[in-house]
Amino acid sequence: MVNLLKTSKSFIMVLAIFGIVFMAACQQNESSSKEAVAKNQDDIDQEQLSFTDSMEREVILEKRPEKIVVLSPEMLKMIYDLGGEAVGRMSTSAIPIPEEAQDLPELGTVNQINTEQLVALSPDLVIGSPNFHANLEGIMESSNIPFALLQMRSFDDVKEVALLIGEILDKEDIASQKIKEAEEEISNLQNKLPQDDHPSVVVLNVTAKSVSVQRANTTAIEIGDLLHVENIGKDMQANPDSQTSAPYSLETIVEKQPDYVLLTIHGSVDAGKEKIKEDLEANPAWNSLKAVQEGNVHIIPSEKYLSNPGFDYADTMKHMAEIVYPEVFHNE
8 A cells, every 4th residue: 555655656746747847848839939930020020122113123122121211292191101100201382291200301392302411311211203303313322222213193003002112111901901991982982973974174284484284194184084084185295395294275275175174283372373364364265265154263282183192092083073073072
């Protein structure tokens, strides 16, 4: 009986020792697993990322960027919409800046960037616009700063750029969700459009010194296309230095007789309005336009149309829809 008791005690002690060793091994394996996961995440964060920008240039990032400088308003908005942030930005008076980016260092206007201040920020990625910043490529390359030229002219561009920025910021899920929401909002608006009504529109660019007609590849024209609006400027001969616009010809506009005239003012609003009075309203032929006679001439807000609205496409669409389809959208 004593021997049996001793044997039982010995057996229990062996089991206890085995249990302690087993638990220690499990804890060590769990700790090793956590360390492996953390190491894998570090590897992902340090993983090289390469992509092609809007100018077909290859951009290589040695690691996920932490100090991004943004030189175009629509890209700045995109980054903050996706939960990212920047360390420097361009300045602009006509287009709103995200509240979180208000206090960032300003590096000059969109078309006049202070490169010394930019380089001094030691960014690990600079995002600019092909229209304004292609000339910075040499400086960025000599300073060993990754430089991407990105552009959004259509909603398809918005989706493509959003997914790219989402990947750069590690915010792919947010980008995909926001794209889905924007697509649904656009579809809901388009489902309300009259099937047999396609109003005609001319969109004019107005600055303190000039007036031109928008032809293609602008935010206003893209929005009009999504609203099934006829753009009378599309067949006009392009300016030599820009395929997006045509020289202003009141004679051609009178001949086409658009249902609506939309005016986008670039720069000073007061100077733009003075230009409208001097070059448009002062011409007797202006009053022969049906749109003028029926009160269908509208100055559309720069903050909605001079920069791509990104995920807010539906909001800008609704603004134009209320103008060109008042019987459907005006009271919504």
